[in-house]
Structures are given as C-alpha cells and as structure tokens.
Amino acid sequence: MNRARGLSLLELVVVVALVATLAGIGAMVIGRAMPGQQLRYAAREVAGELRFTRAQALATGREQVFRLDVQARQWNSAGKRSGELPAEVEIIATTAREEQPARTEAVVRFFPEGASTGGRIVLRRGDAAWRVDVAWLTGEVTLTRGEGRP
Numbered sequence: 001m002n003r004a005r006g007l008s009l010l011e012l013v014v015v016v017a018l019v020a021t022l023a024g025i026g027a028m029v030i031g032r033a034m035p036g037q038q039l040r041y042a043a044r045e046v047a048g049e050l051r052f053t054r055a056q057a058l059a060t061g062r063e064q065v066f067r068l069d070v071q072a073r074q075w076n077s078a079g080k081r082s083g084e085l086p087a088e089v090e091i092i093a094t095t096a097r098e099e100q101p102a103r104t105e106a107v108v109r110f111f112p113e114g115a116s117t118g119g120r121i122v123l124r125r126g127d128a129a130w131r132v133d134v135a136w137l138t139g140e141v142t143l144t145r146g147e148g149r150p
Contacts, residue, residue, distance in 0.1 A: 054139045072104075089123050118136030
C-alpha cells in the first residue's frame with residue numbers, strides 16, 4: 001500500500017493556532033516592557049548629559065551648565081547639546097535655589113575643578129522611577145533605580 005506522507009488539515013490548523021497564540025503572548029510581553037524601556041532610556045540620557053557637562057567643565061577649565069525645563073520637557077547641556085524627554089515621563093527636579101532662573105527650570109552648574117551646585121532629578125512613569133543624583137562636592141553623577149525623595 002502506498003500511503004501519502006504529510007500533514008492533515010486539522011494538524012495544520014492546530015500548528016497555525018499555536019504559532020498565533022505564542023506570537024500574541026510575545027507581543028503583549030514586549031508591549032508591557034516598552035514603557036519601562038522608555039523611562040530607563042530617558043534616565044540614562046539625563047545622567048549621560050550631566051556627566052558630559054561635568055567632563056566639559058573639567059576639560060575646558062570653564063563653568064558649564066545643564067538646564068532642564070520641567071514643563072517643556074527639554075534639556076540643554078554643554079556644547080550646545082539639547083534634547084527632549086517623553087511626555088509620558090513625570091519629572092521632579094530639585095536643584096540649588098540660586099541656580100533656578102524660573103520655577104519650572106532646574107539648573108546644575110559644574111565648576112572647572114569638578115564640583116557642582118548639586119541636585120536630584122527623579123523620572124517617573126506609573127510605579128517605576130529612576131533617580132539621577134549630582135553630588136555638590138565632587139560633581140559625581142549617579143543613576144539609581146527607585147523613587148527616592150526629591
């Protein structure tokens with residue numbers, strides 16, 4: 001007897017249904033991770049620009065300034081660099097009052113020897129948060145997961 005080899009229509013439908021289910025689950029997992037990725041990227045961007053501004057102060061021997069407009073969600077740093085933070089990310093900034101030209105603007109000034117005016121920037125989205133701290137004495141910028149208190 002000659003028996004044909006292959007898949008029956010029922011077997012093919014079951015395989016397609018399994019693949020579609022797994023693809024749907026994968027899309028949901030990726031979709032849930034995206035807001036967290038966006039928050040983490042924004043926090044790393046702010047921390048990186050603060051570090052760059054400090055490095056420029058050390059390299060040039062001149063004061064350099066990092067500005068963050070909390071309301072407009074825009075930042076400016078040394079070397080005329082600028083950027084924008086996502087609208088979904090809540091920003092809470094605490095900096096030295098003397099460096100605050102407007103209520104909605106946070107400024108961190110870095111001095112040629114590496115010190116700074118210090119500050120803390122908390123970025124939140126839902127229950128997740130990242131904290132960027134700038135030490136006033138050393139100018140060191142640290143990035144920490146978790147809310148912290150502004």
